[in-house]
Amino acid sequence: MGTLHSWAYTCVTGLLTLSTSPQTKGGSALRAVGCAKTLVAEPSHHEPGLRQKEMKKKSSQRGSLRLTSDKAERLRAFREGPDDDSSRRPRQEPAHVVLARAQAAEAERLRKARAPKPPKPEQALALREPEREEEPSQALVAIDNEAKAKRDAERREERRKKKERELFEPDSKGETALHRAVLAGDSTELRRLLGLPSCRVDCPNFYGDSAIHAAAQLGHIESLTILRDAGAVTDRRNRHGLTPLCLAASKGHSQAVVIIAHSLTKRAINAYCGGYTALHWCCVTGIDAACGFLAKKGADAALRAEPDGETCLYKAATYCHTPCVDILLDAGADANAANSDGATALLACAASGDYASLDLLIARGGDVHKADLAGRTPLGVAAQKGNLSCVSRLAAAGALSSSSSAPAGDTLVDRFLYKLSFPFAKKECEEAVAPGGCTG
Numbered sequence: 364m365g366t367l368h369s370w371a372y373t374c375v376t377g378l379l380t381l382s383t384s385p386q387t388k389g390g391s392a393l394r395a396v397g398c399a400k401t402l403v404a405e406p407s408h409h410e411p412g413l414r415q416k417e418m419k420k421k422s423s424q425r426g427s428l429r430l431t432s433d434k435a436e437r438l439r440a441f442r443e444g445p446d447d448d449s450s451r452r453p454r455q456e457p458a459h460v461v462l463a464r465a466q467a468a469e470a471e472r473l474r475k476a477r478a479p480k481p482p483k484p485e486q487a488l489a490l491r492e493p494e495r496e497e498e499p500s501q502a503l504v505a506i507d508n509e510a511k512a513k514r515d516a517e518r519r520e521e522r523r524k525k526k527e528r529e530l531f532e533p534d535s536k537g538e539t540a541l542h543r544a545v546l547a548g549d550s551t552e553l554r555r556l557l558g559l560p561s562c563r564v565d566c567p568n569f570y571g572d573s574a575i576h577a578a579a580q581l582g583h584i585e586s587l588t589i590l591r592d593a594g595a596v597t598d599r600r601n602r603h604g605l606t607p608l609c610l611a612a613s614k615g616h617s618q619a620v621v622i623i624a625h626s627l628t629k630r631a632i633n634a635y636c637g638g639y640t641a642l643h644w645c646c647v648t649g650i651d652a653a654c655g656f657l658a659k660k661g662a663d664a665a666l667r668a669e670p671d672g673e674t675c676l677y678k679a680a681t682y683c684h685t686p687c688v689d690i691l692l693d694a695g696a697d698a699n700a701a702n703s704d705g706a707t708a709l710l711a712c713a714a715s716g717d718y719a720s721l722d723l724l725i726a727r728g729g730d731v732h733k734a735d736l737a738g739r740t741p742l743g744v745a746a747q748k749g750n751l752s753c754v755s756r757l758a759a760a761g762a763l764s765s766s767s768s769a770p771a772g773d774t775l776v777d778r779f780l781y782k783l784s785f786p787f788a789k790k791e792c793e794e795a796v797a798p799g800g801c802t803g
Contacts, residue, residue: 500758527590557590567601578590629660688708699733
């Protein structure tokens with residue numbers, strides 16, 4: 364305490380000294396004296412517990428001042444409003460205002476979209492003065508055009524090949540477009556198909572028949588001519604072993620036989636198909652023109668059919684085809700050639716009643732007495748069949764002059780007279796028949 368008063372005393376003395384100096388003024392001295400009195404009047408902080416109480420008081424004053432300043436600052440900010448509206452909740456506008464604003468924006472957008480747009484500076488310049496493109500050289504253009512033409516040609520070729528493959532694709536029967544054109548008799552379509560590069564003229568179906576087989580079987584003359592000229596194989600056999608020549612002859616197509624046989628060899632003409640040659644089929648069907656053409660082309664009339672061993676002359680006599688018999692006899696056929704049963708063509712004429720062929724055979728040296736393995740002579744067969752014209756011609760040729768070992772009542776004359784008197788002829792046993800039956 365004493366120390367404090369001595370210190371205050373020293374301060375007051377110094378201040379008074381300063382105030383009495385001529386450099387200072389009177390007001391400053393008085394303020395200094397006031398400060399000294401204040402310092403003397405203030406209590407000492409070195410007393411126990413006083414310093415802590417003073418510090419707590421000052422800190423509470425500072426905290427209240429800080430709270431007061433923060434509240435004032437917030438109030439000022441609320442009244443003046445923030446710089447941006449991000450921290451404030453937006454005010455909701457009425458629905459009609461929002462709708463009106465949207466309609467106005469849409470109308471503005473449509474107006475801008477419909478309004479003519481001014482050309483850009485680059486476009487305007489291009490319209491005023493178009494730029495001149497550099498023309499390629501003629502050599503490059505020619506190379507490009509050549510490559511393009513080559514690609515186009517390759518594409519066309521691929522499409523053509525694909526179309527041809529589809530065209531010649533076999534159906535359920537194995538027939539191609541060529542078969543269908545022949546069956547339809549369309550010669551124009553046939554020529555068009557044969558002109559295609561991928562056409563196979565000898566392509567067979569499931570039965571082994573090519574297009575020329577179908578044409579020969581149907582007798583289409585124009586189709587046969589087109590196929591023959593296109594290089595079709597005329598001696599090709601199907602699965603049944605039949606050639607186009609035999610098919611045409613067996614169906615009786617005389618002109619077809621002539622067209623097919625025109626380019627065939629002698630061996631192909633005399634080939635067997637189903638046991639018969641083409642000449643046999645011509646004699647069966649009676650196409651004398653084809654028979655004569657085949658005979659001129661080298662057909663062998665002495666060939667025998669299988670398995671009966673019948674000659675072409677025997678076939679013609681059996682089916683009463685007199686023109687064929689005449690042609691074969693002119694071609695050198697043997698009139699007395701017999702089949703496997705020993706029967707000759709003269710016996711076949713007597714059985715069938717073909718007296719015209721019988722006359723030709725008798726005139727060409729036919730043996731009227733020759734019997735078959737069963738002992739039947741032409742006169743006996745003619746009498747048995749009732750062919751009176753043949754009987755009279757055979758009798759006139761000397762058939763009755765032959766010795767017969769037949770029993771009485773069963774000679775050739777008896778048979779002939781029996782046929783003449785039929786049905787009035789009666790057997791001998793009928794005369795000896797009693798009312799009750801036959802008598803011994």
